[in-house]
Amino acid sequence: MKSLTDYIVMNVPKRMEFVNITPQVAETVRKSGVMEGICLVNSMHITASVFINDNERGLHHDFGKWLEELAPFNASPDHYHHNRTGEDNADAHLKRQIMGREVVVAITGGKLDFGPWEQIFYGEFDGKRNKRVLVKVIGE
Amino acid sequence: MKSLTDYIVMNVPKRMEFVNITPQVAETVRKSGVMEGICLVNSMHITASVFINDNERGLHHDFGKWLEELAPFNASPDHYHHNRTGEDNADAHLKRQIMGREVVVAITGGKLDFGPWEQIFYGEFDGKRNKRVLVKVIGE
Amino acid sequence: MKSLTDYIVMNVPKRMEFVNITPQVAETVRKSGVMEGICLVNSMHITASVFINDNERGLHHDFGKWLEELAPFNASPDHYHHNRTGEDNADAHLKRQIMGREVVVAITGGKLDFGPWEQIFYGEFDGKRNKRVLVKVIGE
Numbered sequence: 053m054k055s056l057t058d059y060i061v062m063n064v065p066k067r068m069e070f071v072n073i074t075p076q077v078a079e080t081v082r083k084s085g086v087m088e089g090i091c092l093v094n095s096m097h098i099t100a101s102v103f104i105n106d107n108e109r110g111l112h113h114d115f116g117k118w119l120e121e122l123a124p125f126n127a128s129p130d131h132y133h134h135n136r137t138g139e140d141n142a143d144a145h146l147k148r149q150i151m152g153r154e155v156v157v158a159i160t161g162g163k164l165d166f167g168p169w170e171q172i173f174y175g176e177f178d179g180k181r182n183k184r185v186l187v188k189v190i191g192e
Numbered sequence: 193m194k195s196l197t198d199y200i201v202m203n204v205p206k207r208m209e210f211v212n213i214t215p216q217v218a219e220t221v222r223k224s225g226v227m228e229g230i231c232l233v234n235s236m237h238i239t240a241s242v243f244i245n246d247n248e249r250g251l252h253h254d255f256g257k258w259l260e261e262l263a264p265f266n267a268s269p270d271h272y273h274h275n276r277t278g279e280d281n282a283d284a285h286l287k288r289q290i291m292g293r294e295v296v297v298a299i300t301g302g303k304l305d306f307g308p309w310e311q312i313f314y315g316e317f318d319g320k321r322n323k324r325v326l327v328k329v330i331g332e
Numbered sequence: 333m334k335s336l337t338d339y340i341v342m343n344v345p346k347r348m349e350f351v352n353i354t355p356q357v358a359e360t361v362r363k364s365g366v367m368e369g370i371c372l373v374n375s376m377h378i379t380a381s382v383f384i385n386d387n388e389r390g391l392h393h394d395f396g397k398w399l400e401e402l403a404p405f406n407a408s409p410d411h412y413h414h415n416r417t418g419e420d421n422a423d424a425h426l427k428r429q430i431m432g433r434e435v436v437v438a439i440t441g442g443k444l445d446f447g448p449w450e451q452i453f454y455g456e457f458d459g460k461r462n463k464r465v466l467v468k469v470i471g472e
Contacts, residue, residue, distance in 0.1 A: 053333050053368075053472045055369065055471070055472070057438065057440050057445070090370075092370060094436075095447070096446065097449070098385045098447070098449050132390070132391075133390030133391070133393040133394055134386075134388060134391040134394050135390075137388060137390060142390075142391060145385055145386060146394070146398055148385070149383065149385070149430060149431055150430060152432065153384050153435065154435065154436060156436055183447075186445060186447075188440070188445070190368070190369060190370060190470075190471065
């Protein structure tokens with residue numbers, strides 16, 4: 053069994069944003085030499101997500117608005133108890149649960165085995181700082 | 193390491209519906225000859241989900257009603273910017289994030305290692321067309 | 333390829349609660365002897381979740397309140413059709429979809445390859461009974 057581990061450093065200038073990381077993940081798969089296996093991609097931080105959806109600017113706008121409705125930002129420690137720790141990012145922990153922590157993608161014939169529109173995104177919900185994404189490839 | 197890849201073609205006549213695909217996945221595991229490993233099952237399309245929950249018709253009704261409340265269908269490009277592309281399926285991209293893209297299931301003793309009620313479902317949110325589900329088995 | 337399967341029995345005295353199971357999962361990884369690979373951790377029951385987030389009591393309070401808003405408990409079979417089966421736990425099936433069934437964690441150098449705050453939680457939404465969590469390690 054072969055394996056390869058890579059870490060992608062993210063630094064998103066906005067509080068919330070979606071960044072296409074498919075090229076970096078594809079490059080790790082290529083470097084691994086794995087022809088048949090799987091690729092795990094996960095946020096190593098708990099106020100960010102990795103997910104697969106459409107590379108379409110309008111949809112990313114919709115994601116942001118929708119997540120703000122479902123889990124609104126509110127710095128008050130009366131609204132979110134998590135913010136009693138001195139943080140203001142409780143909403144980011146909730147948004148990340150909706151969008152998910154990780155994706156697992158099949159590798160077939162040496163490539164990410166994707167449908168026609170699948171792209172891997174990093175979802176940042178508490179940005180303006182360095183965070184990491186882990187890419188782990190296993191297979192043969 | 194052994195591996196096997198299968199693709200299940202889905203064509204759901206309704207816009208939203210939940211289809212039990214456990215028998216097809218179990219058959220791929222059987223064919224693979226893998227005794228210890230994992231099985232990845234994911235939608236290859238970004239307006240559909242693969243998830244594990246209960247095979248109960250009333251619950252599927254509840255899922256549909258609940259998802260419509262959390263991420264309502266609205267064809268208007270004023271409501272969802274994604275629909276400015278000419279699509280009307282922005283809600284389907286949101287519903288899919290709640291229900292998830294994929295499941296990873298353990299294979300133990302040559303079988304899907306399930307709890308008493310676990311069944312694998314395909315969740316369609318923009319049907320009436322051909323879509324594919326990927327099944328990837330790796331192990332020994 | 334090495335593999336190891338463990339089952340953790342949970343019995344949560346409250347209906348809804350979040351329990352840190354990281355030590356048990358880390359122990360399974362240690363026992364497996366796997367240095368490079370992955371670890372799947374999933375609830376074997378469909379009214380419970382396994383997820384990764386912050387080990388912070390205030391946040392867990394926020395999760396509980398937020399999930400109750402998004403998918404409120406309601407025993408009435410008029411509100412949730414699932415409860416026409418004689419169950420009262422339809423809300424628990426919905427809450428589990430938001431929080432997720434499983435996590436897949438990279439194993440690097442013989443350890444769970446975690447970011448600074450990542451911890452694995454069991455999320456119970458219909459407690460007061462025995463349930464199981466599956467831990468599957470594969471790798472070399």
